[in-house]
Amino acid sequence: MKTTLTINGASYELEADSRTSLLDALRNHLGLTGSKKGCDHGQCGSCTVIADGRRINSCLTLACMMDGVEITTIEGLGEPGALSPLQDAFVRHDGYQCGYCTPGQICAATAMLDEIKAGWPSVVTDDLTASPELSEAEISERMSGNLCRCAAYPNIVDAISEVAGVNGWKEAAE
């Protein structure tokens, strides 16, 4: 079936099986292989993309449902020579090793910071009615849907903390 997808600001006409997930549409039909398939069941987060500003597992979303949705993939966040601040911080903090979960981590982190700004609480937020504070614990909790078997977690937290201006990172930057 035909679907019009809007990805990284560009329009794509997709002619694909109705069973095609957004992830498989990206990888197998559109040549956008930056989004990774780690489990195909929404368990690992490697396929995370941003849909209308919110992070989603693209493996759990059918492509044909995404007509009219603004999708941002890792390719849309930056490229070598023009990396986004988070992409650049991941490189400097070694927030990855094999790199396979990394696009998902960075897409998730990009949207996650907006969730904190919007005041969404998490399980580690003490006061559910107040705006959550930017902290390592908040970042770590909110990034726990993205598995990294190389276990760059401490570096991922450092990279995001620096970009978000958490505690010591903020001071260090100033």
Added chain:
Amino acid sequence: MTIHQKMDAPDRRNRLDDMAQGVLSTPLDRPEGPLKVSGRAPYAHEVQPEGMLHGFFVRAPRIGRLVSIDDSIARGTAGVETVISGPKLIRNPAQGTANSAPVQPDADIYYIGQPVALVVADTFETARAAAMNVRLDIAEADRQPVNPTDYDSPEDQQSTQGDLDGAMAEAAFTVDRTYTTPAHNSAAMEPHAAIAQWDGDKLTVRSSLQMLKYNRNEIADSLGIDPANVRLLSPYVGGGFGSKLGIAPDAVGAALAAKETGRPVGVVLSRQQVFEATMRRSETKQRIRLAADADGVLSGIGHDAWVSNLPDEAFSEPVTQATPFTYGGVHRQIGHHIARVSRTCAGSVRAPGEAVGITIFEIAMDELARATGVDPVELRRRNIPEQDPTSDIPFSSHKLAEALDDGARTFGWDDTLPEPGGRREGEWLIGQGMASAVRVNALMESKARVTLQPDGTALVETDMTDIGTGTYAILTQLAAEMLGIDAANVKTMLGDTDLPPASGSGGSWGAASSGASVFLACQGVRQKIAAALETTEEDLTLKDGRAIAGNRSIPLSEVLDGPVESEGHIEPGDTGDAVRQATWGAYFCEVAVNAVTGETRVRRMHGTFAAGRIMNPKTARSQCLGGMTFGIGMALTEELMHDSRDGHIVNRDLAEYHLPVNLDVPQITVNLLEERDPWANPMQVKGIGELGICGAAAAVVNGIFQATGVRVRDLPATLDKVLAGLD
């Protein structure tokens, strides 16, 4: 020109310390980093040729003999091109360095989840749906039991020294306990995948593999073709941890399907198939016996291990690998016992042997510390042997004492041996735990080619892989250092069997082995430059694109009238047996155990490690973080569960097999000790990829004991086991 070195004698020249560029051993960002963080590094299934078909495996739902396959529905499905089955499909992946085909079982089904047919279609969706419609007629067949029961004790894997029973009888303090660890899965984030394409007799396979030199022969042998006709490409590998040491069913299936259809075929294992049809770490049962005097000094050590694997697999989890040399004690007994089972193949998972062997041994050492009343750090110090107590050969370098001291100081270890359960914060019981880290060190044959251009750029070429380990970074730095140029001017090409064959990534030997080959190749280039300047390689300084000899300093562009190329070839030699080579470290952690729920949280964790010269402290540290996090998983959550009725893996996905997530891991700290080991290789570098897991889980489990007084001997220390011991 090839510079060849066989490590028959220690290399004490420390040549790298003579270099002037100052880029090696700095925390260089990974050169391939921008590609990875922008989604532009192409992994196995990401360069899809025009017209590529998709293959999806059909799994065997029971053990037995395949009488027939009814694939009529699948073949009748629009878009399905073929269904591949038969004698060439492989039962399970090749073991590390196997170099030949794994078992090709034809109609015999040895375990649940064995891939028995590959449905090939124009789209992934069609192939997957059609695979669900393949009917298998499976008859009963005589197979091994699904649960380990009968164990063989191979004679060459049992050893006795002195009289352990006598030592146990006479000791002031003893420990005699039996422990278990469950099976584990590597769970690399990139599933096993391959894209195969034929051009006449020539086969190209793009796959996710750790050891291309061996993998090429494994694929060729599986297909019955000449290895010279096989080219493998693995420039980016989305994690391996042992699971991609050998070829897996995807590569052979894709190659067969591509041959039959005349089109490129891509096969990706589903996550469930990765769990079932690649490798698991064997479950272990381990009996540890320790005999010690009143001061906790060991007189005897016993370590027996029981493991399992499929029939006809040479690999057997080498649980006791480091026991012969880690601690002193005259009376020693080691036993190894293996059961043949009808379960998913057992193979290498990060640090085969020590990952589970040292972990359990270090829990037993904590029990001895409690029995003797000696601080656990001090207990280990007292038992560091002067030389390898089993082989009576010296250690090449020994850093355990220094690692213990540095780690304890950095962590802020309380050496007063606090009473278990003595510290409580609300619902949480707080405790500290520690363990030693030990891993054998190895060197493997490896080759590389280095080419330096007059414009001061260089090319490093080898079929080595970077599985997240930092190979691109360290080989780039090494060449830049040796050739006196900026790291940005070095291009490192990896993961292509058209390039000189390397050691591959595994057994922590990658950096040392492939690094040494690049080191030697650079030496060859340096010799040519030296000859052009009528000096010696030793007297030549290369820095910032200039050659400096005597009192002359000349730009490379004036020295060279064309590219200078050399190959390097390192081979292991007598230094492997003349001394005991190992890497050392120590872990410290603080845990909080919930007194109501039994949940354990790791609050702080520190590791200090020594692994020879550190080529890049940033990537080396990351390797240690990864290993220690594997340890947290092993301690608290990771457990592959087999159904006791049919042996199948019950929790075959990432929702049920629990890897540590971000919030499970504190901001771990790592110290790397300064060390040069001349016996290891001409760079004095040792392996660090696995050291971080070799005992890490024990620090957590020992912390739980100190927090609660509950000694968990059956890993992982899940809530139920901790709760059962709480008052």
